[in-house]
Amino acid sequence: MKNFLSIGNKKFKSRLFMGTSRYPNHQVMLESLNAGRTEVVTVAIRRITLKKYNENIIDILKKKYFILPNTAGCYTIKEAVLTAELAREALKTNFVKLEVIGNDEDLLPDVENLITAAKELVKKKFNVLPYCNDDPIVCKKLEDVGCSAVMPLAAPIGSGMGIQNQQNIKVIVEESNVPVIVDAGVGTASDVAIAMELGCDGVLLNTSVAEAQNPKLMAKAMADAIVAGRNAFLAGRIPKRSFAKNSTTNKGRIHLIKKN
Amino acid sequence: MKKKLIINGENTFVLSETLSKVLNEIKIIKSQNMAVAVNEEVVEKNNWESYKIKSGDIIEIVQPLKGG
Structure with a gap:
């Protein structure tokens, strides 16, 4: 059984990646990351x-966690590539969560520019984890240009709507030779469990925990959902049937004779 | 003579010759987690001391912050 999530030369036990934004305060963030058992x-x-x-949050975070810088807010290839290079210089990591956004209304990826930026960063020896649409063709192209994983969205960033197109995520998982991490749009633990049941390798989330009424408890719920969903995937679910099938045999049941 | 730079989008006037001295002059507390680009090229920390700044340079000084 494959217990580790391998990306590039890194191995992770935890399949839950967590953002550090939007928490009520520093302390709640640290407690929530801890409760989420994230790496x-x-x-x-x-x-x-x-x-x-x-504010310098990195010194605290890097003692315990693997830091994945993102290129959030970048609209152009140039901005995204320079941001990734600055991140590498600041954090001494080749890993980058690549975001190239189309506009600030829906925050959806601009896949055309995303693929070009990914290609450029792979050439510069980055481990690129692109935030992308839940589109199997786009994911394949990102894999082909050398991305270390693909991170299709469940739903728009911060929407909390959960996986909008399970069929596409399923196809992406089936066709992908790199880890598939659902990124963005998760609302609650069942969304995480569904992603993992579909065979995803991990989930990246932020707002659903940070803005929950009890972030720490929600982080725990997300971590538990990762484990439950992953185990269910590995266990192999029964096929769905459109008819009933008794679980208890009828053999030997009592059989009363009807009186008139 | 003062040099006119654009630092993090703001017009800034400095006397210093090197990147390291510019950072001192504008009172940036240098940290390991910081990164600097001049005219869209990253300047590694090891080169801050020797990197010569000229008038018109566009400088970006960044650090990691909370993000998703």
């Missing part, structure tokens, strides 16, 4: 504010 946390790369104290 990989994402961070953004942003300009420091001149003439002002800049």
Whole structure:
């Protein structure tokens, strides 16, 4: 049984990747990451504010977690590539969660530019984990240009709607030779369990935990759902039938004689 | 003579000659987690001391922050 999630030269026991944004405060974030039993946390790369104290979260996070920088907010290939290069310099990692967004209304990936940016970053020796549409063809193209994983969305970022196209995710899993990590749009634990039952290798989430009424408890629920869904996938579910099938045999049941 | 730079999108005037000194002049507390690009090229930390800054340079100074 394959117990580890391997991406590039890294092996992870936990299949839950967690974002670090939108928590009520620092303490709740750290407790939630802990409750989520995650190993990989994402961070953004942003300009420091001149003439002002800049919060430094990395020193705390990097003691315990593998830091995955993202290129959130990048609209062009140039911005995304430079952000990834700055992230590599800042964090000494070749890993990047590549985001190239089409617009700030729906935050959907601009797949044309995403594929080109991914190709460029692979050439520059990055392990590219692209946030992409739940489109099997796009995922295949991203794999073909050398991405280390593909990260199709469940639903738009922060929407909490869960997996909108299970069939597509299933096809992506079946056709992919690199890990498939569902990224974005998860709302609650059952969404995570479904992703894992479909055979995904992991789930990346943020808002669903950070903005839950009890983030720490939701993080635990997500971690439990990862395990439950993964085990269900490995166990192999029964096929769906459109008719009933008794689970208890009729043999030997009592049989009363009807009186008139 | 002061050089006019654009640092993180803001017009900034400095006297310093090197990147390292510019960072000091604008009172940036240097950290291992920081990264700097000049004219869209990353300048590695080892080269900050020697990297010469010229008028018109566009500098980006970034660090990791909370993100999803």
